[in-house]
Structure formats: C-alpha cells, structure tokens
Amino acid sequence: MSQLSATDSAGFPSLTATKRGFPFTGDQLLALAARGAGAVVLLMLLSLLTVLIHATWPAIKTYGTQFVTTSEWRPNELQVPKRNDAGKIVFDEDGEMVQTTLPAKFGALAVIWGTAVSSVIALVIAVPLALGAALFLIRIAPGKLRGPVSFLIEFLAAVPSIAYGIWGLFVLVPLLQKYIEPSILSIASHVPVVGERFHHFLGGDTGLSGRDMLCGGLLLGIMILPIITAVSRDVLAAVPVQQIEGTLALGATWWQSARQMLGYAKAGLFGAVMLGLARAAGETMAVTMVIGNNNQIALSPLKPAQTMSSLLANEFGNPESDLHRSALIAVALILLVMSLSFNVVARYLVIGRGPRRAS
C-alpha cells in the first residue's frame, strides 16, 4: 500500500494524508449530503417564517397592535342603520332608515381567547388523568398488563384527529346537550340568591347546542391524554430505582414515595404537559367540528367559541379580500409562534435537563 511504503528511518509509516479516491472520497460525499439535508430543514423553517411575516404585513400595517387587542372579526362590509349622536336611529324624509357602511375589521383577541381557554380546559382534564395513568403503569400495573396498555396508549396518540372529531360530534355533543349541560344549568339555578343570574350567565336562556367551549376543551383533553401519558410514563421510568428504594427504606408509604418520584421528575413532567399544550393549541379539525365556531369572548363555557385553528379551517378556503387573507395568515403566525415556544420550552425541559427521553 502506498501510505505504508513511505516510511522514515525508524520504519514508522508516514502520517501524511494521501488521496484515496477521485474527485471525492465516500466520506466527503456523505458529509456533504448530510450537511445539505440539515441546511434544507433550516431553510424550510426560515422560508416558512419569511413567507408568513411577508404575507401578514398588510394586516399588521392596517391594525398594528389592535390586531391582538380587539375582538371584532368582520370579513365583509356591514350595512347598519345610521344613528345620530344621541344613539337614535336616523330616518330620512320618506321615513326610511338611513343605512351606513361599516368597513371590514379584523381583531384576533376572540380566537386567541378561544385557543387559550379550550387548551386550559383540556389540560385541567388531561393532566391529572395522565399522571395517574403513568404512575399506574410504572408502579402498580403487573408486568403482563404493562405492555398491552402502553401499546394502546401509544395507539390512541396516533389516531387521526378527524376520528376524534367524528366521535366528538356524534357522541360527546349529544351527551353534553341532552344530559350534562342541562344538569349543570339546573344545579346553577338552584344556587341560593345568585341562582337566576348564574343560570343566565351560563347561557341557559339562549338554549344549548352542545357545541361550545366546554365540548371543545373536553375533546381536546381526551385527545392530548395519550401523548401526556406516554411521555410522563417515559419520564417516570427514568427515575432511578435507587431514589424510590431510598424513600421506601425510610418508611415512606406508597403515596409518599410516589410523590417524591413525581417531584424528582417534575421538570420532565412539565415538559410532557407542555407537549400536550402545544398539541391542544394547534389542534384543528376535531375542534372545528365541536366548538360551535362563534367569534366571541364569552366567559361561560356553555357558549360557542372559536379557536385560531378553527377560524383558519373555516375561512381560509375562500377569503373575502386580500386584507382578510392577510389577517388569517397573521392568526396562523401567532399560532405558529405560540406552538413553537411551547415546544422549545418542553424540549428544553424534557431533553435538556431533567430525566431523559422525550416522545
């Protein structure tokens, strides 16, 4: 071999690199390809952000910060009766109402509110159940049960969201409309003193559709339950057995030891919750089917609402104007930034510091 032939006086082979192929070696080609692939991923993210920001520009220019501080969302011009300064409707000489035109208006606060509240409802439902299920799998479930149950949970996490949506529409919505929400209203109206007002506040006077914030939040909770359970289970499984034995050896009961275990894994568990939150905030089809799609900020969970993603699903197909399209893209940008920050925080917590292994 050539590199062995060039030896110095001591018989040690020369260490000068010699070319082994032409024009590139396999190593160089592979390194080049890998670098290219990495660059493509980064470029995709960059171009996505660039395009979104560029397309959002008209909306930002028109509304500025008002876009996220107001909740009026009106894609079309609106004819309304003209009112004078006293608030009275103005009539012309023939006794006809004078019409005036309100321009299209876009404020995203209502959908930001919808996304935030439905995600919080989802977390309130999913987190306790997911932590309980994960503890069960790690600490209680007999070995024979652990595999199949884990498989089922991972399977549930992979079910397409449209399937959850159909289930929500045909099972959850009627259930809420016919049984659960009337019971809530009836309980509310029996609260002493404020009962009637409470009933009115919840929306009891306007009738129940079952498609409302509560339904959207519930369905989201069910949808993110598997992913939070699966990640929490992995996080808890990574708690060193010495830690658990340490608590038991000091006379901890089962619950005391489990609590110490949750404390040890808290960073990873928080990451699991953030991953669930990111999924809840970005979820589209299922929520669109059950949340009622009404652009309003209502404090009652029994009233219809709208999330950012359901707004996009409903309106992006045929925008009324360029400004409407730009405003919708702005909503998408807000959602992207939100989800991205959730994910970054979650990944930092799950992988970066605490016990290992993300999804």
Added chain:
Amino acid sequence: MTTATLPDLAPSPMPAPAALPQADAAPRPALIEAKNVSVFYGAFEAIKSVSLDVSTNEVVAFIGPSGCGKSTFLRSINRINDMVRGCRVTGELKIGGQDIYASGVDLVTLRRQVGMVFQKPNPFPTSIYANVTYGPRLQGVKKRQELDAIVEDCLRKAAIWDEAKDRLHTSALGMSGGQQQRLCIARALATRPSVLLMDEPCSALDPIATAKIEDLIVGLKKLVTIIVVTHNMHQAARVSDRTAFFYLGKLIEYDETSTMFTNPNQKQTEEYITGRFG
C-alpha cells in the same frame, strides 16, 4: 427469647421510638434470627436455606464473590426486595422476635426500624436539611425546633456536621460522593433505626472517603446493629465483629471475624479470603 428492642410491627399510627439498646450488655441477645431462609427470583433460588443470627450492637460483614446472594439476603431483611417483581422469600426471618414476613406486618414501621444505606449514594435532589428530615417528616414531625435538633444530631452521628452545617439549605447534590454517602447514613439514622443495613456502602468511594465511612461504622455500633455487605476483605476485617461468607447462594461459614481471617474452617473460605478465586 429476646428482649424486645423493637416496637410492635403491627400497624400503628404513631410508633413509639425504639429504646436504645444497652451497649456491652452480656450475654448479647440475638436481634435478627434467620432460619432456613430461601429467596427466589421467579424460579431462580438466589439464597438457599440460610440460617444465621445477628446480635444487638454488633457489626456483621457479609462477604463473597459477585452474585453469591449476599445483597439479596441483606435486602430481604427490610423487605425492600418486595419491590422486585417475582421475588419470594421462604423460611423464617425474625427481628426482635417478630416474623417480618408474617401477614399483617407493617412495612412502614419495619423499614423505619431497619434502615438502609445503598451502594451508590442516593440523596434526594433537595437540600441537605430536607434529606435528613425526610424520614421524620413522613412520621409527622413538623416542629421546626424538633427538626433542627434531629438534623444536627444525625449529621453529628454521621460525622458530617462540620462539613454541612454552613450549607444545610443548599442542594445535597453539590456534595462529594463520600459526603453524600455520609449524608445518606445521617438520613437513615433520622428514623432512629435499631438495625442499619449497608449494601457495599464504599464501593463508589475513594480510599479517604472509605476510611471515614469505616470509622463511622465502628463508631455507630454503640447505637445500632449494623450489617455491611462488602467486596473488600480488608474492610470486613477492619470493621466487623463477625463475618459471613456466602458462595452460590449458600452460607458457607459464619464466625468471629478474627477466626474467619486467621483460621477459617472451610477450604472455600480460605481460598476466597486469600484471593485464590472470586
């Protein structure tokens, strides 16, 4: 049979603290008595019909090659092996005259009485103070003064007070390995155990830290009965009163340490101690 140095192991909401056994009381009563104890992992018999007894306030060393079952036997004494799936114990294992594998035994009380120090230091990722007070807090001790007193007392007994007193509220994970192990000993002492099980407590430590732990073991036997599993023959010779040699799950020989290391009865013991196998 035995003087009861253990509180009743039946469940009780607030167990009475153990009376400290008298040092050098003769004749020494047997505190731990094992009769034909076998431990199985599934179908595998890790400990084969072992009988031995341990007296109050003595230090017993378990030696033997890796996989001989000495740790398994140790972990059966506070029933921490219950955690391991498929682990089963037969025979009779009594502490203070009470069969710890009888039905109705309260594991919480048992483990407070039979403390354990593990091979790898396992402080909780909290402050030094919180580590020591973990056991007492579980028992419902809440008063700050009382907890402060326990912390100082236990850290002193574990010979780490001087190093730890100025950083009680900093993370225990910031300590060196040897300090962490002494903290774990202090933590185990805080539940006022009668017995302390030590599973190769020095195998992860450097020689200086090891020497400190060994001194500690000798000093602590006034307070507790200690069983220490070790791979280090010199350590067994230095710290223990009696030594048990395990091989392939059987107890080969159990005698005064001085006898074991100078004039063992069994050929296998002699070969292991002199380093011809293991």
